[in-house]
Amino acid sequence: MAKINQAACIGGGVIGGAWAARFVLAGIDTRIFDPHPEAQRLMSEVMANAERAYEMLTRAPLPVKGTLSFSGSIEDAVRGAEWIQESVPERLDLKRSVLAQIDAAADPKALIGSSTSGLMPTDLQRDMKHPERMFVAHPYNPVYLLPLAELVGGQKTTRAVLEDAKVKLATIGMTGLIINKEIEALVGDRLLEAFWREALWLIKDDVCDAETLDNVIRYSFGLRWAQMGLFETYRITGGEAGMRDFLSKYGSSLSWPWSKLTDVVDLDADLVEKIAVQSDAQSGQRGIRELERIRDQNLVGIMQALKVGDEGRGWGAGKLLAEFEAHLWKTAPTLRANPSNGALKLLELKVPAAWIDYNGHMTEYRYTQCFADACDALLQLIGADIEYVKAGHSYYTVESHVRLLAEAKLGDALYVKAQLLPSDGKKIHTFMWLYQASDETLLSTYEQLMLHVSSKENRSIPPLPEVMRKLKPLIEAHAVLPAPDAAGRSVGQRK
Amino acid sequence: MAKINQAACIGGGVIGGAWAARFVLAGIDTRIFDPHPEAQRLMSEVMANAERAYEMLTRAPLPVKGTLSFSGSIEDAVRGAEWIQESVPERLDLKRSVLAQIDAAADPKALIGSSTSGLMPTDLQRDMKHPERMFVAHPYNPVYLLPLAELVGGQKTTRAVLEDAKVKLATIGMTGLIINKEIEALVGDRLLEAFWREALWLIKDDVCDAETLDNVIRYSFGLRWAQMGLFETYRITGGEAGMRDFLSKYGSSLSWPWSKLTDVVDLDADLVEKIAVQSDAQSGQRGIRELERIRDQNLVGIMQALKVGDEGRGWGAGKLLAEFEAHLWKTAPTLRANPSNGALKLLELKVPAAWIDYNGHMTEYRYTQCFADACDALLQLIGADIEYVKAGHSYYTVESHVRLLAEAKLGDALYVKAQLLPSDGKKIHTFMWLYQASDETLLSTYEQLMLHVSSKENRSIPPLPEVMRKLKPLIEAHAVLPAPDAAGRSVGQRK
Numbered sequence: 001m002a003k004i005n006q007a008a009c010i011g012g013g014v015i016g017g018a019w020a021a022r023f024v025l026a027g028i029d030t031r032i033f034d035p036h037p038e039a040q041r042l043m044s045e046v047m048a049n050a051e052r053a054y055e056m057l058t059r060a061p062l063p064v065k066g067t068l069s070f071s072g073s074i075e076d077a078v079r080g081a082e083w084i085q086e087s088v089p090e091r092l093d094l095k096r097s098v099l100a101q102i103d104a105a106a107d108p109k110a111l112i113g114s115s116t117s118g119l120m121p122t123d124l125q126r127d128m129k130h131p132e133r134m135f136v137a138h139p140y141n142p143v144y145l146l147p148l149a150e151l152v153g154g155q156k157t158t159r160a161v162l163e164d165a166k167v168k169l170a171t172i173g174m175t176g177l178i179i180n181k182e183i184e185a186l187v188g189d190r191l192l193e194a195f196w197r198e199a200l201w202l203i204k205d206d207v208c209d210a211e212t213l214d215n216v217i218r219y220s221f222g223l224r225w226a227q228m229g230l231f232e233t234y235r236i237t238g239g240e241a242g243m244r245d246f247l248s249k250y251g252s253s254l255s256w257p258w259s260k261l262t263d264v265v266d267l268d269a270d271l272v273e274k275i276a277v278q279s280d281a282q283s284g285q286r287g288i289r290e291l292e293r294i295r296d297q298n299l300v301g302i303m304q305a306l307k308v309g310d311e312g313r314g315w316g317a318g319k320l321l322a323e324f325e326a327h328l329w330k331t332a333p334t335l336r337a338n339p340s341n342g343a344l345k346l347l348e349l350k351v352p353a354a355w356i357d358y359n360g361h362m363t364e365y366r367y368t369q370c371f372a373d374a375c376d377a378l379l380q381l382i383g384a385d386i387e388y389v390k391a392g393h394s395y396y397t398v399e400s401h402v403r404l405l406a407e408a409k410l411g412d413a414l415y416v417k418a419q420l421l422p423s424d425g426k427k428i429h430t431f432m433w434l435y436q437a438s439d440e441t442l443l444s445t446y447e448q449l450m451l452h453v454s455s456k457e458n459r460s461i462p463p464l465p466e467v468m469r470k471l472k473p474l475i476e477a478h479a480v481l482p483a484p485d486a487a488g489r490s491v492g493q494r495k
Numbered sequence: 496m497a498k499i500n501q502a503a504c505i506g507g508g509v510i511g512g513a514w515a516a517r518f519v520l521a522g523i524d525t526r527i528f529d530p531h532p533e534a535q536r537l538m539s540e541v542m543a544n545a546e547r548a549y550e551m552l553t554r555a556p557l558p559v560k561g562t563l564s565f566s567g568s569i570e571d572a573v574r575g576a577e578w579i580q581e582s583v584p585e586r587l588d589l590k591r592s593v594l595a596q597i598d599a600a601a602d603p604k605a606l607i608g609s610s611t612s613g614l615m616p617t618d619l620q621r622d623m624k625h626p627e628r629m630f631v632a633h634p635y636n637p638v639y640l641l642p643l644a645e646l647v648g649g650q651k652t653t654r655a656v657l658e659d660a661k662v663k664l665a666t667i668g669m670t671g672l673i674i675n676k677e678i679e680a681l682v683g684d685r686l687l688e689a690f691w692r693e694a695l696w697l698i699k700d701d702v703c704d705a706e707t708l709d710n711v712i713r714y715s716f717g718l719r720w721a722q723m724g725l726f727e728t729y730r731i732t733g734g735e736a737g738m739r740d741f742l743s744k745y746g747s748s749l750s751w752p753w754s755k756l757t758d759v760v761d762l763d764a765d766l767v768e769k770i771a772v773q774s775d776a777q778s779g780q781r782g783i784r785e786l787e788r789i790r791d792q793n794l795v796g797i798m799q800a801l802k803v804g805d806e807g808r809g810w811g812a813g814k815l816l817a818e819f820e821a822h823l824w825k826t827a828p829t830l831r832a833n834p835s836n837g838a839l840k841l842l843e844l845k846v847p848a849a850w851i852d853y854n855g856h857m858t859e860y861r862y863t864q865c866f867a868d869a870c871d872a873l874l875q876l877i878g879a880d881i882e883y884v885k886a887g888h889s890y891y892t893v894e895s896h897v898r899l900l901a902e903a904k905l906g907d908a909l910y911v912k913a914q915l916l917p918s919d920g921k922k923i924h925t926f927m928w929l930y931q932a933s934d935e936t937l938l939s940t941y942e943q944l945m946l947h948v949s950s951k952e953n954r955s956i957p958p959l960p961e962v963m964r965k966l967k968p969l970i971e972a973h974a975v976l977p978a979p980d981a982a983g984r985s986v987g988q989r990k
Contacts, residue, residue, distance in 0.1 A: 014732065014734055140714075140715035140716060140719075141731075141732055146714065146715050146718060146719075147714050148710075148711065148714035148715040150711065175710075175714060177703075177707055177710055177711060177714075179702065179703055179707070180701075180702075180703070181700070181701060181702045181703075183700075183702055185754075187697055187702060187703050187707070187708060187711045188711045188712075188715055188716065190693055190696075190697060190702075190754060191690055191693050191694060191697075191708075191711070191712070192716060193693075193754045194689045194690055194692065194693035194754045194756050195686055195689055195690045195693075195725070196725070197689065197754060197756070198685055198686050198688075198689035198690075199686060199725055199726075201685075202682060202685060202686075205676070205678075206675075206676060207674065207675075207676045207678055207682060207685075208672075208674055208675070208676075208682050210726040211726075212672055212674070212682070213682060213686075213724065213725065213726065214723065214724025214725060214726050214727050215643075215670075215672055215724065216643065216645065216672060216682045216683045216686070216724075217683075217686070217720050217724040217725060218720060218721060218722055218723060218724045218811045218812060219635075219641065219642050219643035219670060219672075219811070219812050219815065220635035220641050220643040220683055221635060221683065221687060221720075222717070222720035222721040222722070222724065223641060223721050223794055223797055223798070223812055224635075224641075224790070224794075225712050225713060225716075225717035225720060225721070226713060226717040226718050226720070226721035226793075226797060227713055227717070227790065227793040227794070227797070228709065228713060228790060228793075229708065229709025229710065229711075229712040229713045229717065230690070230691070230694055230708060230709060230712060231694075231705040231706075231708065231709050231770070231773070231774050231777065232709050232774075232777065232778050232786070233790075235774050235778050235783075235786065236636075236783060236786050236787055236790060237509065237636055238783075239509055239783055240783060242771075243770070243771045243774045243775070244767060244768070244771045247762065247767045247770060247771065248767060259680075259685060259688045259689045259692060259756065261689050261692070261754065261756035261757065262756065262757055262758075262759065263757075264757065267742065272739060272742045272743060273739070275726070275738070275742060276737075276738045276739045276742065278726070279726050279727075279730050279738045280738070282726065282727065283727050283730050288730075288731060288733075288734055288735060291727070291730065291731050292731055294810065295719070295722065295723060295728075295731060298721075298722040298723075298800070298801060298810055298811070299718055299719075299722075301800030301801065301803065302718055302721060302722070302797050302800050302801070303718070304800065305793070305796030305797050305799065305800040305849055306793060306796065306797070308796065308848055308849045308850075308851055315789065315793055316713045316714070316793070317713060317714050317718055320714065353803055354800055354803045355803075356803055358881055358884060359884060359889060359950075363867065364863065364867045364870075364892050364895075365860050365861070365863040365864040365867045366860070368859065368860040368863040368897075369860040372858065372859045372860045375859075386853055389853060389854060394854060396899070397859045397899055398898065398899050398900075399896075399897065399898050399899065399984075399986050399987065400859075400896070400897050400899075400986065401894075401895070401896045401897075401985065401986050402863075402894065402895050402896075402897075403893065403894050404891070404892055404893050404894065404895075405893075427987075429986070429987060447985075447986045448986065449986050449987045455854075488985045488986070489894075489985055490896065490942075490983045490984055490985045490988075491894050491895065491896045491924070491942045491943065491944050491983070492894065492922075492924060492944045493985075
């Protein structure tokens with residue numbers, strides 16, 4: 001895929017800063033221009049959140065981080081950038097002038113995306129000399145986790161630019177949905193605005209308070225929409241009778257008094273105060289940063305759950321995550337390099353929320369998952385990857401032994417080292433150690449035996465030569481290492 | 496909690512049938528009245544889906560299923576029922592007449608809930624002799640998984656009835672949100688209707704197709720709403736500036752042309768056809784039952800992910816699941832019974848989608864999870880439960896050995912048996928077997944050593960007497976059992 005080598009973010013607030021974090025974590029050098037006096041502090045907070053989330057989100061090998069720097073001018077920020085993202089406040093005159101400045105200083109081939117939530121690209125690109133490469137790329141907060149950008153071109157934008165943008169977004173884990181018709185507020189914000197206006201009426205009319213309304217959403221259709229959206233959900237509701245029948249039945253309710261949106265609510269000072277008080281009652285006991293952490297942890301958990309939806313093939317945002325991980329595995333430079341002669345460092349991760357038990361510690365089977373994920377990394381390293389499995393060969397774990405020596409907590413940075421014990425390739429015998437990165441505390445050890453199998457013949461056979469070629473030097477290099485103390489232990493054995 | 500012993504479902508379609516499934520799985524004998532010629536077939540399909548989902552959803556001990564039967568009349572169905580749920584088609588005259596029939600035949604103290612999506616309880620209860628116990632209990636599809644019922648009383652409904660309904664719903668894993676003001680369409684359907692109307696405009700105006708619209712939702716705000724709803728999400732968007740500042744800024748967009756809902760869309764035959772064709776293109780390659788399975792698997796995954804949100808304390812629907820599981824553990828009758836003298840059957844489950852790897856098999860660390868969950872069941876059995884942990888004592892696994900002997904696939908029914916090896920209580924040494932329920936294939940064995948610890952003193956101490964009292968007879972009963980062949984194995988050891 002066409003990788004971006006350098007990016008620029010003009011505007012580094014909640015949205016622009018999170019774009020920058022996404023670029024940097026995808027290995028892209030990124031320059032920010034933002035005249036806000038606190039821009040650097042805010043950016044460092046967004047970056048910390050984003051890094052914490054990514055280390056929980058995926059065990060695929062993230063590239064070496066790009067550099068992040070602040071520029072003193074728009075001209076300096078955009079020089080050499082291949083993707084420039086404008087995220088300044090939502091005022092047409094301001095955005096036009098900023099885009100004209102970007103346009104004048106940028107490489108004429110650089111892509112220029114605007115994060116606007118509702119201004120039209122035709123209006124935004126009016127004063128540009130190279131308007132054909134300017135488009136709306138509308139993301140959703142938190143931009144570093146949510147994988148959507150709505151892509152909309154103006155009258156002067158070329159289709160090729162939108163297609164190119166879509167390809168480039170995939171390399172940073174986002175999907176670009178090209179919207180063919182230019183409208184105010186895009187698709188997402190149109191839907192959100194209708195929903196928001198109805199919600200305001202419900203609060204204004206004292207039908208419920210903010211917390212009840214949120215609970216209604218997150219205990220019911222929010223759980224459906226996270227995976228299937230609106231129409232696919234209703235297709236199921238229609239059941240055997242089908243979508244046409246469902247729509248015909250539903251049609252009549254359009255004339256019922258089920259929405260107040262033929263009137264526009266007045267969000268006056270009283271209503272603002274009412275909602276603010278209710279929101280304080282609902283969420284005020286937690287700070288914004290704490291809420292952000294909880295939101296991000298939940299997003300990580302939901303996306304990981306959906307990654308195995310549809311019987312292991314991934315569903316919705318989880319499918320996008322699986323595709324991004326496949327991209328990361330393919331492009332990871334470390335896998336091409338020769339391993340060192342010592343024990344291999346196979347995996348680094350942070351402990352996600354979903355791994356914590358009611359003791360507040362990482363739960364037992366997640367230790368095994370750390371080692372199983374490390375084992376996946378080892379198999380990638382020797383070429384026994386997903387393509388190899390699809391072609392009919394695989395390594396299966398047949399036996400393992402774990403010692404749990406110390407506890408890990410939410411957010412702890414961990415890593416796994418591995419050593420091959422005497423192995424012939426048809427069998428691979430490994431020993432692994434799980435450490436706390438901060439102080440090198442040994443948390444756990446793992447001894448494991450894998451067998452190479454032909455899934456067609458359903459029996460153990462030697463690996464294909466291409467795998468043996470990579471595995472053999474590893475086995476030989478590790479043959480000279482001392483045997484780990486705990487290798488060969490049985491459960492409860494005295495030292 | 497005030498358990499329901501007998502329930503009746505009047506109307507057994509998509510909604511009524513799923514209510515029935517929820518009752519039955521919570522151990523409640525349930526009678527259905529539905530004159531539809533295919534009612535029994537449809538119910539058996541809903542029940543199969545619900546059972547499949549529940550066995551994936553939780554490893555907490557579900558009670559013995561209630562009996563499910565069909566009645567030939569409303570009178571027969573409601574006799575003796577403590578909760579009667581009306582889910583007949585959405586016509587005021589029909590619902591009124593059905594509710595009057597229910598009212599006349601039911602125990603005067605029985606609760607009567609209506610599943611209506613929009614009719615007002617005051618209108619529904621008009622002809623009833625005991626209207627004070629009638630209310631709207633509006634669920635969301637699939638009712639057996641989504642935990643919300645909006646509770647709304649009519650003018651004659653008493654508050655005590657709504658409070659009682661809320662308590663009873665908790666025993667079947669649902670949360671009843673009491674809505675204080677009676678309106679058409681309730682809170683959820685008002686929000687859905689506004690959203691739906693805006694979506695229809697977007698399709699009618701060719702801004703996007705149904706699949707793109709669904710993707711916009713499920714790649715962005717759907718993921719947010721599954722956990723935090725609307726206001727809490729926007730509170731975070733407001734960031735450090737706070738909710739008041741955010742609302743003031745957002746207010747101006749209400750006057751922008753960001754919604755078309757001051758007009759009502761005409762869902763005429765052309766628009767119905769257009770959406771149906773787009774929906775076929777998006778989802779037509781899968782049948783309704785397949786889509787239902789995928790939806791349910793994803794819901795299970797999302798709810799399980801949220802169960803450990805907020806650092807192990809649960810968040811949103813996951814918090815509700817955790818509360819339901821705590822209720823199940825407390826009320827599980829099997830835990831009160833004396834264990835048999837042979838190996839203990841500790842756990843039954845079905846393999847959920849989230850446990851499948853890219854080979855299509857249950858992935859390695861989920862075997863360990865089966866045993867860890869079985870171990871939790873054992874600890875519950877001897878009284879080392881969550882309260883015991885909160886009071887400062889716990890058993891920690893320090894060492895384990897797993898053999899993986901055969902594969903499990905999505906949806907397979909599995910169970911775990913366990914035997915205690917010689918143990919003094921301060922140490923518990925166990926051996927467990929994981930079997931396929933269908934043909935008794937042995938899939939895996941597990942040997943484990945646990946230590947009892949004082950979390951305050953951070954050292955191993957003997958268990959409290961109340962635990963030892965339950966544990967000792969088990970240890971003694973198992974002392975006479977033969978030692979399992981594989982006990983004491985090290986990895987790769989010859990037999």
